[in-house]
Amino acid sequence: MKKLRVHRVTAVIPTASMADIAFLLIIFFMLTTSFSPVKMSVDLAEAINRQEVDKDAAIIAIGTAGVMEISNGIQTGNRINSLEELDLFVKEIVGLDPSKQFIIKADRNIRYETFNAVYEKLRNNNCRRIALLTEARRVESQ
Amino acid sequence: MALQIRNKIPADIPTASMADIAFLLIIFFMLTSVYSTNFGLEYGLPKSEDLVNVQPLEAMHIHIMGPGAYTIDRRPATLQQIGGYIDNKLKQNPKKPIIIQTEPDVPYHATIEVLDLCKQLKVENVSIPTSFEVAMWGAFAGGIGK
Numbered sequence: 001m002k003k004l005r006v007h008r009v010t011a012v013i014p015t016a017s018m019a020d021i022a023f024l025l026i027i028f029f030m031l032t033t034s035f036s037p038v039k040m041s042v043d044l045a046e047a048i049n050r051q052e053v054d055k056d057a058a059i060i061a062i063g064t065a066g067v068m069e070i071s072n073g074i075q076t077g078n079r080i081n082s083l084e085e086l087d088l089f090v091k092e093i094v095g096l097d098p099s100k101q102f103i104i105k106a107d108r109n110i111r112y113e114t115f116n117a118v119y120e121k122l123r124n125n126n127c128r129r130i131a132l133l134t135e136a137r138r139v140e141s142q
Numbered sequence: 143m144a145l146q147i148r149n150k151i152p153a154d155i156p157t158a159s160m161a162d163i164a165f166l167l168i169i170f171f172m173l174t175s176v177y178s179t180n181f182g183l184e185y186g187l188p189k190s191e192d193l194v195n196v197q198p199l200e201a202m203h204i205h206i207m208g209p210g211a212y213t214i215d216r217r218p219a220t221l222q223q224i225g226g227y228i229d230n231k232l233k234q235n236p237k238k239p240i241i242i243q244t245e246p247d248v249p250y251h252a253t254i255e256v257l258d259l260c261k262q263l264k265v266e267n268v269s270i271p272t273s274f275e276v277a278m279w280g281a282f283a284g285g286i287g288k
Contacts, residue, residue, distance in 0.1 A: 017162060023166065051184050055180075108249065113247070129184070131184050
């Protein structure tokens with residue numbers, strides 16, 4: 001009787017594309033991670049007519065308790081404690097670029113006087129372009 | 143002399159990682175494409191040398207006393223009625239300015255609603271007065287929006 005030869009296949013996990021998978025994962029996380037200069041999360045007011053704001057605009061975020069955070073649009077935002085600090089910030093930005101846009105990212109429920117204090121600082125410092133950040137208004141069903 | 147056996151390696155282009163390269167390229171282009179998620183109501187202020195004083199008596203005056211509580215030229219109105227009123231006035235004078243005055247304790251979104259309405263009606267001159275201007279107009283005209 002003839003002996004049968006058994007061809008043994010060695011068990012190997014293919015690792016050639018491991019680096020590609022790793023790169024894909026890195027890029028996926030880079031894509032899904034969002035970087036915003038201002039970290040404060042606010043409940044925005046809704047509007048229908050909305051325009052795209054400048055990508056490098058300076059941001060003034062106003063939270064529910066009137067807490068403010070500012071950013072020149074490039075660097076990470078800083079909390080500020082007084083309107084004098086805001087005044088200095090606006091002066092500096094307008095001094096460097098008078099046509100720089102300022103985005104007011106205010107919570108929908110803040111009192112108007114809080115918004116007005118910021119608005120007056122911008123006007124007094126000859127800021128020309130303001131954008132009031134809003135979110136899209138959902139169509140109401142009738 | 144013994145003949146040498148040559149082991150010929152077949153000429154193949156490795157295509158196993160082609161799909162990965164394609165995905166990498168797709169993601170690269172997705173990353174480098176510029177898109178913005180920030181939208182808002184733009185509000186332009188004139189240069190100091192181009193300043194035109196909005197005369198309170200020439201302008202339409204919207205007074206916001208609370209969410210849903212508005213007056214236009216001192217007459218109580220709903221947001222819809224305000225829209226109709228502005229539309230009629232703009233037909234007579236497309237450059238007619240609008241002053242939006244809000245009470246200090248009113249939620250900010252009430253102002254945004256009115257500002258949004260003005261933008262929808264393509265109003266060219268919208269003015270949000272400072273507290274100083276409100277006080278000044280009040281002193282001069284015995285209250286704005288007469």
